[in-house]
Amino acid sequence: MSDLLWPGDARSGDLCTDAAVLTALLRVESAWLGADLSGLAGPDDLPALAVRAEEGGNPVIPLLALLRSRNAPDGLHRGLTSQDVLDTALVLCLREAAKRIRDDLAAQIATLAELADRHRHTDMAGRTLTQHAIPITFGLKVAGWLQGVLDARDLLAAVDLPIQIGGAAGSLAAVVAIEGSPDLAVARVASTAARLGLPLHQPWHTGRAPFTRFGDALVTCTDAWGRIANDVLTLTRPEIGELSLAAVGGSSAMPNKRNPTLAVLVRRAALAGPPLAATLHTAAASMVDERADGAWHVEWATLRTLARRTVAAGSQTADMLAGLRVDEQRMAATLAAARPGIDAEQRKYADAAAALWTTEPSELDSSVKSPSSSPGRVGARDGNHLADQDHDEPPTGGSARQEPYRGATDEIIDAALARAGEK
Template sequence: MADAFDWGLLEPAGATGAVVSDDRILAAMVELERAHFTAWSSLLDVETTASLDVESLDREALLKESRRSGVPVVGLAQALREQGGTLVHQGMTSQDVLDSALMMVSRDALTVAREALTAAGRRFAALAREHRGTPFTVRTLTQEAEATTLGAVIGGWLDAVSSAIETVDSVVFPLQLGGAIGDGDAFARLSGRPDAVAILRRRISAILGLADPGRVWHTDRSPVLAVTRAAASVCSAGGRVGRDLGLLARDDVATPLHGGASSAMPHKKNPVDAVLLVANGLRVSGPLGVVQTASLSYDARPAGEWHAEWQAWRETLRLAAESASLLEHAAGDLVIQTRRAPVTPASAPRGSHEVDAAVARFERLQEGDAS
């Protein structure tokens, strides 16, 4: 492409968001078409050799057809039929391809986010243990409240990370396959098998590593809501920690080892990770709200609601991947200035139980990974 509409100028942490780029979504759509082609050919007992190559696709032509038809799949199906013949896309509808591709991208993006959250969690767990006895005065409603420890504060961050990981782990990424109006009739009619759609869902899901929902969810957007809410939980966890990191940097209690520069004040070392974490936490409510509103669907496919969902769905994933990466970097870059921590007399560290509980909860999640 001669010009990219968005190459990250206003998205400082945008490199991580490439996991949901147009190229990745296009590749996922081709993966879906390839898996359908393989499973469909097998069901029809037809020998095929086509590979369906994404690299040879004319992106300019795809954009032109997308504008004409209002959906990116029409031009893609036409181009892939030139590679693989009439069996390509047979029985499917555009929504099958785009929904399934976005589920594949969602799975990959949230996997990336979870890995970064886990790395951040390990660092916070270590810091919570290290500073379980470091006195610190916390605030409520902006005012000094009581003394606790920095370990207890960091344990709160760890709990936020664990909650986001649990939410991500609960998400299911289903295949979409229903045909023109969601009843699977084309597959049954073309194959002569009334159970064709069930067989295809099972086979295609296995190829792509998606869940077999055993149904069509064209107008039931609960799977999309689950994905985007999980993405938002990552952004919320990051934003919650980012708020604290920014305030602690202001008081020189916890500062980044490598701060950001100022164009006007060279002496400054700005807590950039903290700032961007808060920004992403604030931004995610917009696309999440669009997905929620668009879930009020109708007919066999609504005029506008589904289309409004695409970019909003993708944006929540982008923000989640970025936020988790920012949080991992912030945790690894954090320097605790214990000599400047507000000291309050205490006979024993407060908040020790909360530190232990937060660390134990996070470690249980990691044990689940190992098993």
């Protein structure tokens, strides 16, 4: 499969392509029948199947006709409906996509954990609302990226993509009639699920939570990657230059260009993902009766597009992070140029602490006294914490050399690293 208008699509390989869907459809029918049907249809049949799918509104109907014309065993599709086969086939395709994404998430987590630890004391200018805020470290910024990727990992791991078999209207009526009892019908579904390696689940004909949850998990991934790409795009601007990428793109007209192409393409995926997930939710909310007219049909291509784009973006993000270059000197220079303004918050609290130091203990309000203070000590504010301070050691004033103002940076990074080590 190729897509000239989605550069990087080739990274997704054959995932969710027509050929992959056909293979999955054959796997579902084979697992239900207990016979291998894979040799009865193949990629050469795809053009005709695609054309004939319009007649019944889905590709299962012409596929069954093709298989029967090629002497498929008796019992083919008996007890099933088209939705059973197509939904379960899509589940098989999406589970393969999820595996690819999990592998890329693991690579990203390893890279980010190493970066956060290595740069835990690499000072830089923190920015809020596009303006200098307070000093931070690059390690803290990376720890924030890492937390987003870990959220994506955990949500994707929690998503359940089960088998979907319910018969014509979700009651397994035909399967019960064939097998002779509800227990035997459920056992037939369970054995089919086991052959396909899928969790067993009650029929979910018009309850589409498995697909909407999966779509949400994919968008959580692209959200996290987009957040990283946005920072990379900002910090690689020539006038900032605190980051750069090992792999850059050129221009058809300007030989001087060194475009951060991977970051651009990751951001593109992050922008495109949410509307696709919204389509899945719109479809889920529009389900009606025991099989929806149109709402079911709109899911298929939407899931394919979202899955392929997420897989490609995951691979691109892993490569982008692996090639990230940090200019510590440029970060330090930017921070130095932002002074003294960027230290305003630190001076504010230092001045407040100095005022406490010069105040007689009897004049202090009880609310600022340290509960554990001993005679000759008062509760003084140090950064973001109340700490005991001796009277003969006044806090650094605004005119003195600025000390690192890092708050709980090390603790935040350590927490992210600990979480990254969890399986």
